[in-house]
Amino acid sequence: MDFEPKILGIACNWCTYTGADLAGTTRLQYPQNLRVVRVMCSSRINPSFIFRAFQLGADGVLVGGCHPGDCHYNTGNLYARRRLAVTRKILEFAGIEPGRFRVEWISASEGNKFAEVVTEFTEQVRNLGPQTKFKIEQLPTPEKI
C-alpha cells in the first residue's frame, strides 16, 4: 500500500516562498507531495481556504509565513497567528486530526528549514492516512445519451 498524501502549502511571498526558492536553488531534496500556493501575506489566508482545501481532497495543509516581527507589512502575521490558532481549534473540535494542519514561520534564508518541515510534515500526514472526513464524495458523472 503506497499512499501519497496531497498537501496544500500556502506560502507567504516574502519569506516562505522565497525560502522554498532557496531550497530549490541549493538543490535540497524534499517530497513532491506539496503543492505551493503563493499569497502576499499569511494574513491574506481566509480560514475558508483551509476548510475548502480539505473538502476538495487535501490530506494536509501547511501554512508558511514570516517570523513574528519580520512581516513585510509589519503586523500581518501577528493577526494571522491569532486567526489560524482559532482555525486549528475549530478543526480539532470538529474531529479532524490536528496533525493535518500546521503553521510554520520560515524566513527567506531558511531553505533547509523549509525542506525539513516539508519532509517531516509529509511523513506525519502519510502516517495519518487519507483524509476522508471533509472530502466531498464525487458522484459518478451520468452517462451521456
Add this chain to the structure above:
Amino acid sequence: MSINFKQIEEKLKSEATKLLEEGKVGVVLAYGKGYDENHPLPFVARKASDVENIVFNEYCTANMARYIVRYPRGTKIAIAVKAADSRAVIQLIQEDKVKREDLVILGIPAYGMKNAKTGEVVDSKTTCGMYNPVIYDTLLGEEVHGQSVVSPYDVLAEYEAMDKEARWAFWKKELDKCIRCYACRKACPMCYCDPCFIDQNKPKWGEKSPESHGNLMYHLTRFHHLAGRCIDCGECSRACPVDIPLYLFHKKVAKDCEEMFGQAAGMSIEDKPALVNFRVEDSDKILE
C-alpha cells in the same frame, strides 16, 4: 425570590413612553404580543401610542440587539436588553456598528427565562448564564444577587473528552440535519454581513443546497466568523428548527479565545474584538 415580569413590563412601558414623548429616541426595540402568551415577537415602537403593545414575560428570549444594525447610523434607539443582549450591544459598539451616544439601554436583570419550544429554563447550559446586564442607562427592576453562578463552559467537558472519531460522528450527524433555513444567521446579533459569504457566487465558498459538505462549510465558517465575537446568547440554537446544538461549538470557540487571548467578548467598550487585535507577546504555543 423571583423575577416580577409584570413589574418589569410596566416599567418598560413607562420608560418607553417617556423617551418617545420627549423625542429622545426614534424607535424603541422591545418585545410585543405574538399569537399567544408563549410566543412574544420582537417589536418596534415608533410612537407613544405603540407602547401599549409592549409585553415582557419569561418567553422573551430573543436578542433585540439583532435589530440595531437595521437602522441608519445616527438613529436614536432605545433598546431593552437582558444580560447576554447587553454584551451583544457592547460588541456592536466595539465593531463601530452603532455609537454609544445614539443608544438608550434599558437593562433588564432576569433569570428563569423559558425556551418557548421546549418549555425548559434557559440557563448557563445554553447561554452565558449571566443575570445582570453589563451595560445600561436605566435598570428596570432589582439587580439579581444570590443566584448560583455556574461556568457557562461546564457543559463542554463531555464533548471535549470525546474521541475525535466520536466527535466527528456527532457533528456529522448534527450538521447533516441542517435544512439551510439560515434562522441561526437571522437570529444572531453579530451576523450582519451583506451579503453573507455563503450567498456569494464569486467566489462560491460552499454548496447552497442542504447537502453534507455545504452544511459543513457554512457552519464551520460561521463558527470562525463569530470567534471572539459570539456573546453566547444561545439564540441561534433556540431559533434552529431542527435543534442543532450550535451553542456547543460557539461555546467551545469562545472558551478557546478566552484562554488564548485573555478576553471575553462584549465585556467592555474599550476592548477590541480578539481577532482584529494582536499582541506582540502572543505565544507561538497557540498554534501547537
